[in-house]
Amino acid sequence: MDFKDVIDKRRAVNFFDPEKPVSDELIKELVEMAAKVPSSFNLQPWSILILKDNDEKMKLRKLAWDQPKVSEAPVVFIVLADRYGWREGHPLVERNFSEMVQAGSMTKDQHDWFINACKGLYGETEEKQQAFACKNTGFFAMALMFAAKHLGLDSHPMDGFDHDGVRKEFNVPESYWIPLLLAVGYFDEKKQLHPPKWRKTFEEIVMKFD
């Protein structure tokens, strides 16, 4: 699908057709497509839990304001953001360093420099950790929504859930923040889609501070 159409046609749909499942193959294609987005030092601090089982979705729905779409959508992702994905010894940190050495863009003796740069930019304070985790996972989640539309699917990003309750129910380690839930499936064509909401104009987005 042309990107202009993806941008225009992607909508957060409230009603999914519970009779139309999404194949495992398509979920894999969706996730691998989105995984190509960039990230801070290529650290890719995103992960997902995939819920398809009805009992699991009902457990999540109870913690998500009892929103029907959580159980009606054939697939729901619990999207995770690794707040510690910048630490020395973290598998992704060390793998990135090795790959850069192998590609010739860094030398082995730059390990300390790399670790300190990761720490200074992403780990120094709790606000930097949270920004690192949530911004990069935001890139990934946005790409999931676009890729879904491209593949003929619909989606709905959700914030209305009990963050700590979901963490506890699904045994999510403390190292992860849960920036959103993402329902994925096919829009229920029997329902009506609301008109798109307003957006800020160019002039409202661009600022200038004197």
Place this chain on the structure above:
Amino acid sequence: MDFKDVIDKRRAVNFFDPEKPVSDELIKELVEMAAKVPSSFNLQPWSILILKDNDEKMKLRKLAWDQPKVSEAPVVFIVLADRYGWREGHPLVERNFSEMVQAGSMTKDQHDWFINACKGLYGETEEKQQAFACKNTGFFAMALMFAAKHLGLDSHPMDGFDHDGVRKEFNVPESYWIPLLLAVGYFDEKKQLHPPKWRKTFEEIVMKFD
């Protein structure tokens, strides 16, 4: 451009052609395209500063590890994330409420409910504020990068900068976090593009906690 190509061809390019400017018209098209992304309660907590002037870009470059692309790119965005964009009385919060009342999806007497929901989900703790600001601005910034590619442009997201230094130099109020800088322009075809970096596989992204 087909979305599959946008995903595959978008690269963080290190070299911009300084001889190829980007028109104001194209910048506007780019920003308005990206502005269609979803956000928490449609609060759109993103803004940008647009730098085109060479002296301005040099000031930024000095605070961004002296990376040549900061001044070589014809346009650099300082991307801002509003950490307080959930508060009662904030223009975007109140505008969203009014628009929902007008659209019939909320009634006037639900104002307290709406304000409390915003506060509970996005404002209760500093980590929630940061997650709200950076996740949503991550959606917007990812769309900027895709839209750039779609419009024939290239981009490079950057974290390597002195956050507080940039805030001070460009008079950015304390209410905003700066999740990234984004260089925008045309790849310098005389230079060589590195091969794409590795990405996590589907199996590495999907987690299961027992």
